[in-house]
Amino acid sequence: MKIYNGGKILIGLIVFAALFASPFYLNRGKATAKPELKIDTPEIQKLEDKKCVEPKEFMRAEHMQILNNWRDAVVRNGDRNQIIISGQKYDKSLQNGCMKCHSNKKDFCDKCHNYVAVKPYCWDCHIAPKEKKS
Amino acid sequence: MSMNRRDFLKIAGISTIAGIGGTALAGALKKGALVAPQTAPNTDALTGKRWGMAIDMSKLKSDESIKRITKACHRIHNVPDFSNTKDEVKWIWTETFEHSFPGQEHKFMPEDMKHKPFLLLCNHCDNPACVKVCPTKATFKRKDGIVMQDMHRCIGCRFCMAACPFGARSFNYKDPRLAKNLQEHMNPEFPTRTIGVVEKCTFCYERLVKGLKPACAEESNGALVFGDLDDPASEIRKILASKHTIRRKPELGTEPNIYYIIGGNDYAVVPEIR
Ligand code: SF4
Ligand code: SF4
Ligand code: SF4
Numbered sequence: 001m002k003i004y005n006g007g008k009i010l011i012g013l014i015v016f017a018a019l020f021a022s023p024f025y026l027n028r029g030k031a032t033a034k035p036e037l038k039i040d041t042p043e044i045q046k047l048e049d050k051k052c053v054e055p056k057e058f059m060r061a062e063h064m065q066i067l068n069n070w071r072d073a074v075v076r077n078g079d080r081n082q083i084i085i086s087g088q089k090y091d092k093s094l095q096n097g098c099m100k101c102h103s104n105k106k107d108f109c110d111k112c113h114n115y116v117a118v119k120p121y122c123w124d125c126h127i128a129p130k131e132k133k134s
Numbered sequence: 135m136s137m138n139r140r141d142f143l144k145i146a147g148i149s150t151i152a153g154i155g156g157t158a159l160a161g162a163l164k165k166g167a168l169v170a171p172q173t174a175p176n177t178d179a180l181t182g183k184r185w186g187m188a189i190d191m192s193k194l195k196s197d198e199s200i201k202r203i204t205k206a207c208h209r210i211h212n213v214p215d216f217s218n219t220k221d222e223v224k225w226i227w228t229e230t231f232e233h234s235f236p237g238q239e240h241k242f243m244p245e246d247m248k249h250k251p252f253l254l255l256c257n258h259c260d261n262p263a264c265v266k267v268c269p270t271k272a273t274f275k276r277k278d279g280i281v282m283q284d285m286h287r288c289i290g291c292r293f294c295m296a297a298c299p300f301g302a303r304s305f306n307y308k309d310p311r312l313a314k315n316l317q318e319h320m321n322p323e324f325p326t327r328t329i330g331v332v333e334k335c336t337f338c339y340e341r342l343v344k345g346l347k348p349a350c351a352e353e354s355n356g357a358l359v360f361g362d363l364d365d366p367a368s369e370i371r372k373i374l375a376s377k378h379t380i381r382r383k384p385e386l387g388t389e390p391n392i393y394y395i396i397g398g399n400d401y402a403v404v405p406e407i408r
Contacts, residue, residue, distance in 0.1 A: 076274070081174060082174045083172070083173055085172070121328075125326055
């Protein structure tokens with residue numbers, strides 16, 4: 001059997017395969033370790049009872065859902081009731097709630113978001129706190 | 135495995151019930167889990183049924199006092215200033231009498247009234263044209279009368295800008311954070327907006343929940359009186375009952391809630407006018 005322009009096709013195929021597989025071999029061995037989040041900001045260290053509004057596992061999986069609910073409550077229903085955890089009151093707010101404790105966006109939000117390659121657009125409008133070393 | 139029709143239907147029925155019931159149950163559990171452990175009712179908030187404002191123009195005597203008011207609003211709400219009319223974003227601004235109350239000017243009116251800057255902001259209309267046209271419900275009327283703007287939902291179609299007869303809305307043609315004033319100073323307690331959304335005065339809803347008056351009213355030395363128009367005992371109702379006030383373009387039927395005391399006592403020779 002004869003393939004017309006066989007050489008060119010073969011080279012083309014090799015180039016294609018190489019490009020197609022490039023993410024695999026370029027990233028080989030670079031497998032990033034599971035992100036370690038820092039939750040020892042000065043603000044958190046000051047807390048007597050270091051508790052978030054929900055348990056850690058739940059927050060990890062559902063924080064976006066919580067933020068969504070808070071947004072609906074605050075913006076759409078005007079409900080600004082605060083959340084009490086161990087006597088401590090928290091605003092239902094990303095900028096004036098979450099980030100008041102987690103004042104280390106880079107070592108907290110960004111670490112995971114970069115790892116899983118999501119780009120939430122919260123920060124297009126909400127202002128991140130001045131980065132504090134934890 | 136062989137199965138007759140009857141068995142097949144039984145199994146199919148049971149799995150359907152299990153499927154629907156299971157998801158409903160899981161949904162209920164998930165919802166339950168999202169309810170925060172304990173909440174503290176917010177008792178500081180100013181509450182009302184129809185927020186409105188009375189603006190006493192005779193108490194706004196200088197350009198500085200007016201600038202202080204607009205600046206106070208724009209500063210705490212991170213409103214960008216691009217210093218050109220095309221990209222202008224404004225929540226509270228000034229216009230001449232003729233442009234504020236078209237059709238009510240006449241050639242014999244006091245000369246300085248013609249040139250006086252009138253303070254304008256969103257009227258938080260009872261019957262808001264902007265809300266009717268918004269395809270995403272990004273702008274909506276709250277129970278307390280505030281015509282609210284939900285930036286998370288706005289798609290920037292600008293229907294509301296075309297509908298509002300008062301020019302109360304501005305579009306972000308540019309990324310607001312690029313504005314020089316915001317690069318120098320941002321209020322860290324309030325968000326900015328992003329390119330491609332429409333914004334306007336929100337009657338300081340974020341201050342009302344803390345029990346504070348709108349920033350413009352606070353900065354005005356009593357010239358701007360904010361209050362609940364549905365409360366007959368409120369200060370604003372007393373003002374409206376005792377002084378002649380006008381509204382912008384009432385003939386359009388949007389029922390604006392910003393009232394203007396035009397004043398003129400400075401020019402009248404009648405000694406005792408209330
Ligand atoms: S003034 Fe314009 S933007 Fe404000 S509520 Fe009325 S129609 Fe809507
Ligand atoms: S620009 Fe935004 S607020 Fe205005 S009508 Fe469109 S979606 Fe609604
Ligand atoms: S009520 Fe608040 S948002 Fe509206 S113009 Fe006054 S200061 Fe600005």
